[in-house]
Amino acid sequence: MAATAYSDFCYEIYEQIYRRLERRDEERLRFATKGTARRVLNHDNLLRFFRTLLPPGRTCVDVFGLDETTLVARVYERQLHDFLAILIFSACRIEAARTFTTQLVAQDGWPVVSTRGKEIVRLPVDREDLIELFGNVVAADKFFTKQACFSTVVIRNREEVRVEDPEGQRLPYLEEQPLGKGSFGKVFKVKLARGHFYDPLTGTENPEPKEIARKDYLISAEFRTDRAKGEREIMDKILTSSARTCQNILENFGSLEIGTTTYSLFMPLAICDLRAYMMEHHRARPSTTMERAQVISSAHGLAGGLEFLHTGMMTSDMEEIVCYHMDLKPSNILIFREPVQLANGGVEVRNIWKLSDFGMSRVKIRRQGQGGEREKDFNSWFVRRQKPVVAPSLSATLNRHGEGTYLAPESIASTRSMKSESDVWSLGCVISVVFAYLEEGSDGVELYQDARMAHANADGYDRFFLRGTRFTPTKVHPEVAKWHTRLIDRASQRDEAEGDAVRDMLRYMEEAVFEVNPFKRRGAKEVKQMLLRTYQKYRALGQAQTGEAGGGPGNKQLTPLSKSLWQRLRKRSPSPSCRGNVKGWYLSTSEAYKGCAISPDGSLVAYWTDVKISLYTSQSLSAGEGDVVSPAAEHLLQAPNCIWKSIGLTHRYLVASTTGANFQCYIFDLQRGPAVDAHLDHWYRLDLAPPEIHNVAISHDSKVLACILRDREGEQQPGSILVAPSIPELIRYAKRPPSASTEETTTLNPPVHPDPPPPEPWTLDKIDWPASGVTNLTFAGKDDLYFVVRPELTARSREHKITIVHFSLSTRTQQIVIVESRGLDSSSIAGLFTTFIPFRLDPSTCAVVTRQKRLHIQDLRETETPTTDPTTTTTTGAGVEAIHCDIKNYRVLKLMMTSRDDKMYALGTSTASHKILLLEMTVPRRGDVETELGGGGVGGIREVAQLTGLSYNDEFVERLAEGKTTGEGEGYVLVAALVAQNRRAVYRVGLGGGTVE
Template identity: 55%
Template sequence: MATESYEHLCHRVYGQIYQRLQNKDAEHLRFATKGTAKKVLHRDNLLTFFRSLAPPRQNLEEHFGVSEDELLHRVHRRHLYDFLAVLIFARCRIETARTFAFELVAQDAWPVWRKGKEVGQLPAGREELVDLFDVADADMFVSTQPCFSAIILRKREEVRVADPGSQRLPYLNEQPLGNGSFGNVVRVRIAKGHFFDPQTKTENAEPLDIARKDYVLSSDFPARGEREIMEKILTSSGLACDNILENFGSLEIGQNTYSLFMPLAICDLRQYMMVLHKMSPRTISEKAKIIDSAEGLAGGLNFLHSEMKTSDKEDLVCYHMDLKPSNVLIFREERQGKECHIWRLSDFGMARVKLRRKDQDVEREKDFNSWFVRRQARPSDPSLSATLNRRGEGTYLAPESISSARSMGTASDVWSLACVLSVVFTYLGGGSDAVEQYQDARMNHPKADGYDRFFIRNKIFSLSKAHPEIHKWHDRLIREASKRDAAEGEAVQYMLRYLENGVFDLDQTKRRTAKDVQAALLATFKKYKSLGEVELKGPPEKSSPALRNNFFKNLMPLSRAKSPGQGQVEGWALSLSQDFKGCDISPDASLVVYWTDIKLVLYSSQSLSAGEAQVVSPVASHELEERDCIWRTVVVTSKYLIASTTGASFNCFIFELEGGDSVDVTLDHWYRLTLPLPEIYVVAISADCKLMSCILRDREDERHPGLLLTASISGLTAYAKRPRTSLTDSAVVFEPGGELWRLKRIKCSAPEVTHLSFSVQGEQYLVVQPELTARSREHRITILHVPATCDIVTPVIIESQGFDSSNTAGLFTTIAPFRIQNATCAFVTREKYLHIQSLVDDGVSPGVHKDIRHYRVLKLMMDSDDRLFALGTTSANQKLLLLELTVPRSPIGNVSVKEISTLPGLLYSDEVTQRISEEAGDKFVLVAALVAPNRRAIYRVRLGTENESA
């Protein structure tokens, strides 16, 4: 049999290597993972390589002076697989291949030296390669070798790459996560085998997702001692304290780029409160968990202040200098058999380090930020944005931050901690809305000068003072907690008064330490734990004790209903006592889904209990196994449930619901797609269950224009190939394109899209709300109409008429597309103005814009006859009502409102989802609410026929 030629071997092996390359379609990014060359250059290929170099009719031992087996053993022992792979992949001449075989393999002496440097390992220098090969092949080798010289990161160690062009980064993909004061944070997936742990002598057996923070180095950075101080703080802190973000190592490339690697968090505390969990916890146990997490954070700060030591037994003190919610990262971990959230302090870009010797009264102090070039900060909400500089006007900075004297220290961090805790307790009391109101109260104070801070900067040679709104706001939180439960009020009072009296003091010497605050939080946590699980009540209702004690036995239609049955209310409590964060109802009202951070719970008609307690039990549930993400968006139809995650992993799950509303409905059959773009912000499913639509964030920045993805659900499931039965299976990466899906850029950022829905005709409606700022609540909303048959987007812009002091509701409230009349929708602004608008500019339809007198409308619904229904309240009451709205036919008429029913126990502040459905000729409204345990959550109200309503 003829020996394969060297040229043919190179062509064949090139193809085998190319198929195994990562990022192979991007020439400047492609790389071979560790071990790729060894797998391709197996025994047969190696023997064929050496035989292709020998003359015909001469065996390898005669030609090279070494047996076949010895040649193979030497390639293995000398680790020459990667070097040979470069030579073949670069298509070097056969003369160069023979030089490699004779000089690096057949020669007994090892290692081989050229120009005073060892030859045979990557990356190889051009000078020694030119001495070994000719110039042309040496240059081809040098230009090809980066592909086979991917960097291997080392856990808790620093890797330095002097020449950026000589090696490739080992990243399978990158995903921007956010921007800090000094660096950008990116989620990266490290290729298999490229993250080595020197302690355990192991490498990652599977691709590894971690966070990378990139810095631009300043001229001060090369001072090696300063860099080692930073490594000591971040590395030893991560090992010794669970509430300091661990350092996974670092990478310096050339003279300008430095990266730190860290574990991936689910989110930061700001995102948790203001985006992912806007509503406050509804259970005592959930509140206790947050206070427990805060106690750990205080412990982490105490560790930085008083418990760190160098290897030389010196006291090492770190002033964080930038403690705020966005620098507190949240992780989900299992402790003692229970799931818990761990808060970890991150972002040391503004920290100061002090070394204090015990035997000498000598202190050395250095700022981390002198090592890095500060990135341009984007203007944003002053209460939540990054601090502009160390002595800037950041919300959470202490009063001494604006002093001309260098006086900031550990007490300054404790002030910032107290500010964070004040906001956290505000969130516990009223959710994200309360946090925004607290922010407005601080900034709108007459002496605040337009700044959102926790102190007032006095003028005319008088000292600053703690902001007066702190005490006022704390009073409010204490009163509201006491209304819910007297013991809870005592716990809240204990902690908030402790902050006022012990931390919010202009004199740093009088402020309590982080350790003291930690002890106070622990005492508050114990007070909450002693309360047990009680119902968190809303505002007290005027009802008899008998009615309150027989909550589930008083489901009677309103006396004002004109005929028996119309307006009749049925209600059920959930059998699970979890603190759900969201709920949705299928368009036909056959299924209801509730979800927590990690669990989906599905209810159907089979959930109903025949007992007097009127309790519903789930028919199916599914728990997220991954710990680095949580559920973000969930939507359900009779055929599918689609859910997406946020955090370290942005995945889309499609559940096939077999059996509809029958007892067979399950969450066992599902598909998972990994999106190439960042997370889904809003998702919707068409009424016929054929299309899914979602809003995606731009790859680079969430403030850039977002993307509207519309896809065939059957196409997505086919793309996923097969159901996954375990989250350990590799997910399918979904690349939009082709006929089954389309990707369209929209003229607003993803976070600004607050509503996405399909009409019956398949049209899509988007509501865009620019982010409110603390300086002004005047803004506009835009409603976008996307027809089903084309890509033309028609905007309708609703301008704010100025800040309405009588109503603190946001500008946009709710929207409902008409079912019969195409391209027309009804929507409500400020909870009291009804608009009916055609979204096709025909020059004829001016639209209807009417005041809704004496009522506040929270949710709109349209039935199949285009009758308009709503959930709302009277202007002077908190009880939630089901209403029917009649729009006048003449421009001079008013909107008439008819009360159909009261939903017993539901209040204005409760978050609800609603659907209109038809069954055997009757129409019903199904309402699902997010409420505390022991309150009804699902309601069914009979509307009756149009004749009954007349």
Template identity: 50%
Template sequence: MASEKSYDNLCHDIYMRLYSQLERKDEERYRFAPAGTAKGVLHRDILMRFFQSLLSRRRNAIDEFGLSEEDLVHRINERQLHNFLAILMFATCRIQAAKIFTTQLVAGDEWPVMSSAGNKFHVLPAGREELLELFHDDIVTVDKFLTTQACFCPVTIQRREEVIVRSLEEHRLPYIAEKLLSQGSFGIVYKVKIAKGHFYDSRSETVNPDYTEIARKDYRISENAHIEHEIMGKILNSSSWECRNIVENYGSLHISPTKYSLFMPLAICDLMAYMREIRQTKPGDVIEKAKIIKSAIGLAAGLNFLHNKLKTSDEEDLVCYHMDLKPDNILIFRETSNNETNYIWKISDFGMARVKLRNRYHNSESERDFNSWFVQHKKTQDQSSLATLNRRGEGTYLAPESISAIPSMKTESDVWSLGCVISVVFTYLEEGGDGVARYQDARLKDNQADGIDRFFLRGTRFTSSKVHPIIKKWHSGLIDKAGQRDDREGRAVKFILRYLEKSVFEINQAKRDGVIAVEEALRETFRKYKELEAARENIPEKRKRLSSSVKPLRWHSSDDPQVERWNLFPSEAFKGCAISPDGNLVAYWTDDKISLYTSESLRLQNLHTASPASNYLLETKYNTTRMWKAVALTQRYLVASTTGGDFQCYIFKLEGGTSVDYSLDRCYKVSLPRSEISKLAISPDNKDLACILHNKEEPQSTSTLIRAPLSELIRIGEKPHNYPVKGALVNEFAIDDQLDTHDDDPWWLGKLDWPGTDITQFLFSTTSDIYLVVRPELTARSIEHKIPIIHIDLRTKRLDTLIIGSLGADSIPSSTLFTTFAPFRKQAATCAVVTREKQLHIQNLMGNGLSPAIQNRINNYRVLKLMMGWHDEKMFALGTPPASHKMLLLEMTIPQSGADKIYVKELAQLPGLSCDDEFVEMLSDDKSEQRHVLIATLAGANQCAIYRVPLLAS
């Protein structure tokens, strides 16, 4: 029979088998054996060897334990002792401990085996006293067991239930990976990947068959939390999770004594991030707008559910006041059915920071404020931003009664907040993400606002609060713009915005409509948009579907010999476009598709129509939280980043020999343990990718700049674990002397003092020069508008800033101060800037005094876009004459001093393009066979077009 040596060898073998199955095995503090690991490793043959290794010489199992090996194996399975035995073996406990385990817990007929204190020996995690009694005061064995057992006691998340864990010294958390997504006042949100078998649904009695990614929000619990804890339990198990517009509760984890985690599905993003960053361009047509209004109806329905339809599991009526409804707390989820993708808005962050609950027991009422349950996190704050009150919408959407000396927050307070959200959403529908930012600035600029962004102005000692006067003025502008485009749309916008002014934005909350009335007003607005959509669909089509047999043509002239135009086919809800620096490739993208257009992909039938040369569809069937976010394009590469909280990009190698060969077939997917990409740029020599990353700890205050060689990224895409790559191109710069450098990170460039959402332009001008344009916030210290333009020299690690400021405080929002800029091609750190659409500034950002600043006025034209000539000899611009919406391509002289007049020459008119449209432009390189300007527009799903204007030699 086997000897003690054979037991030791078997113990070593079992250790290695178990170790190979551990998750996070290289992190001793976090490693754990997923559910079923011990049972899978300790199968019949291994158990037979185990029991045989325990036998004394010339004795069999019946002599030793009173049962055969087969019976002992049966007992292990019957009594589910695999994990207990796995701990013994993984802790390399001596053979005497294994024999005690077999004699006491396996071979004995009495079951369960109880300690003298009445506790079951086999229940895990085991206590020290029970183990000492079981192993006859063998301290070494007990210490080894206690040190090891947490690895085999991972937590299982229970759907819709609370799991209580005494200590993480006894348990391990079931996360294969976790990534910080955001940090608020009361909680920190992570994306976590849960191991298979550790997400249990008691209703279906099933566990997750594969890894599951969900969101986890962590809180610290205050000392006086007992009553609120009970109330929270009722909310978590209430009928609210039956409403599709409220974020579902995936369960909770209470780790004694002070840590609490809530689990919920992963969203794509929140509403503010969607409007300001992910989909900055305004929706292109009434179909898109109707979908967004439908999502807003769902938002109102969710709030109605909290106010009027909420019940506990005991069928008690509840009324939940959210008290912090704002775009940041509205999460967006993707749902696909019948090949149609819809976005569902769901209310989040209730039962957390600012939620109140009122139980109605017959005629009695009681209220609880969840804020007292959770401890507020202390966030580091930059001293330079202390003057910016309620920065980034903190308190912006709260009702006037929130600042009362005796707050009387009711359901009507949520209705005020809902009205504010709707007002912002209709701003986005008309003016995109930039309009949302300008709306914020306009609210801040009022002299009575005192630098605080709210939808009301606080009263003084002798006057009462009042609705912010900018609200009605702003709404009127939105109504006028919609009406100029279509009278019917203008009436629809007027209906909902005037309703908000009359029935929601009331200082006296008793006069405000309830949420049901707001929901109905949104439904009526939606009906008006659907009627508008139907009316437009009945307009006879001006073009028919192209036949697949149409032969591709080169860029072809239209009736206007000066301008070539192609409407995109098929029409889609494009959210962005980019042009390669040589002016020969155009990329358009939606939330889930990228389309590449080349000269050979343009086809002609009646009107000029462009069909994509290649498409790439983002796989969203199994990952509903990803969508395209940013795209950078050169003649050799297309790089696209996605949402999702981490660094993920796709690199497409465009290696066609001719334009007809360009395609999106060759792709490298790169995922790295970094923050999410906010902005992208590719160097002119196609060697480097520059990225602006979110600061995951303070995403609303700073960001990070890195530069990664594309060759290294491609290599990582081929072999995902080669990161970071030592020896890669390293460049560092410091914005100030206090900035720490990251010598161990070969791609790190530096920390930026602005969030990625405020960086409006990001580009290479040469292989070693990068420009940023920043849209800053107004502050309470000063409402003077200042726009920083930053130049970074990657060779010298130098950062230079040009501040474009208004002349004192004026009435025009800061977003309209800066219009456009273009860096010089031959003069380092020098750029031309247009402000207020009329004023030209030319300045060297290094400020060495060799090139004094030049300021001139552009007469007779509004300049919207600026392009520098090939050799800095002239400029090209897109602009309009005064009091006109027609768009012109202009050629402009470059003044050499402030006394020089700027001469403007009209080159061509761009039919169908308006100054209100969104578009990008590019001047072809000087090696082009025929120099030209290429323009890609985002004027709407039925109007998106590519323009090409040939430039004659001069």
């Protein structure tokens, strides 16, 4: 029977289509990609389809007037595959299929137009037109309810696409991950299906899935009104303008208007924004002159981008477009890694800063020859969302009453008149903060913010000006000039020529940019030129330093050895420039290292840049060249649009996480394979998206992995702790790439009923703080985990406090100790927390140093108790008073606990010097009457050694390796530092006397 054959055919085709649907397990989101129906309904299947429609003994010519070959050809010519697929997928009866063939395939007139004047085959089809086509309400309703799955939107590059009925079409997103929220929109990372990103200029579409960013806005009533009045042409001009010719302006990938509620803009995926880069992903200050030069070069490009917005944009009709950003701040400056053409013809990959959200500000179109201008504020088209509560100077532009940190003084005038000069003020604020970062890293940015907010006339606002009163005028914040002087002095102490370069740039900013009267400010072009001159001075200085080092330690050719690195180091004679039982080594290459780690046994050291991990092992020491070490293994990150974020290291595993457009976790099995020494050849990728990993820690026995994860809804939401009790089990769960040359895995033709994924080999526990505020994730024993919540001062809260959390892996409980200011200490919040270390025998007890001068010994089983400390109090959980001691004559920066919990080793300086010392400290006990360390009484401090070349301002990590764990007969302290070229980076201090007791 024809009906039975048709039914069987439809079931078979349904199964084939269903297998190819994207997101098929989510009924409201499932969609067919472009070409799916054409691949399933191929020539042979179309022949079968038409034959199932024939009554017994009849031919296609008898029933439809055309033979079956011609009917198949018509389907291809008229592109009816999707229409037919919907018919089959909606289980329409054979009568509807015959009507389709008669009306749309066999009929000579084309296209078929309804009585309402619409082409019936253009998907999606109106219900009324379907009723007219089929002459049957049931068939029309079935078709209408299923057509969205095959009416998938195609994004058009630099063009606007409109979806009139959101229920009638599907969006082409294979994946969606929230990235953040702003004043007006939410940002997502989306992966577009193959064939659903079309470039009308080239006539091409994406051959593979494409990952891009999407920002969603809520449409206001004015948006719809302006569309009706034709005012929306301004947006169209922006989207198709020449802005794409400037590499420092975020490229537009088109827009999508969905119904009457949502407007989406599509953009390239950035690694991160400038705020996140400085404050989270690269907290250490750039250690070399060339690194600082590259940051200044990026700032020069940013100024060029702003100049382009103000003076360089033209429409296709040669009308001048002037765009005022009006919201320039670090979180609106996105960072990309892109190739840059060099003067010598070569290509170098650099960080490019790009202005984003410029189209959401105010735009003016100057019409040539018409003597008029049109101006439009785009913000009126979209509904402002509730602003997340964050530190204003770092990411938000809003203080508590709505005025922004980076906004110009005229932004608070009764009659606001913000133009290009207002953007230049904001640019000056960003540059000022960037120079604070160049000199002091993220701590400098926080200290600078704290200083602005602490002024008596700031009234809790973080701004670069002080608002006038009835009797005083508005003026530039005095902390700006004070901090500029501080930065100039510090650069001059390092190098007189660098100090001159910083002085010229910052004094120019004070004279030409930080001017309350906007008409006296210089334009973005002049600021760009000044940044260029500053970059050229830095570049020349860096080249001179590198040239002087041409035959120095940093460029020696090394031959690896197979003996234990640290045994070799111990046996070599101390360097003449080091004091005490100290040996120091240069790294063979000088790179923009952003972090370093040491394994618990002191056998491995890892350094990493944004894109490369370098591992130093027993292969790292050169025979006869004992002052230089080169990496035994390196791994270059291949995944696009991301950078290395954090690393955990033991003698067996290195676990690294990325941040940016791709959130991944990589597990390196360092001891797999025949090699004696560790290497980075065997690695596995674990997909934890969308949560981003902020911190990584591995237990000392290499069994347990712990991570702090960002919340799926955004950075400001409370994060969570991930604990994987077995790293080998985690490796079995992870994805292994098919070859060493790729980091992507794909699955083709998945089965209709795929096997369920294996259970996740980890547990998740919520914490009360955002992941970005968590630092010092540390294992203490097998079942105890600590982390510290970084102190934060905002316009909404002036609390000075440190939160230390103990997490028990066995009971899944959290205990908290809080060290906070009692209001008597007016010093900066950024310097409150210094260092932290848990005890070894008693993991419930920890030592904390605050302000570099105050030691706290705290048992987390205790309850809140009064303290003799006039500036701090401690709150916890059970019953004995905590110990508080002043540290006399020294500033302590790092702590290391011995295995018996009776001594600590510290890295610090004397009060009158910046030179780093290794100190031995006796752990004070309850009942000790002395309240000072280093005063000659209980809890004395002994100087063990000086680490020549390492200073107070350097970033470094440390590890105490006791003799009984190293097998070398004596213990030692290993230090790895982030320092400039021609300075020792790795230090080993022998403690002598065998095992450290």
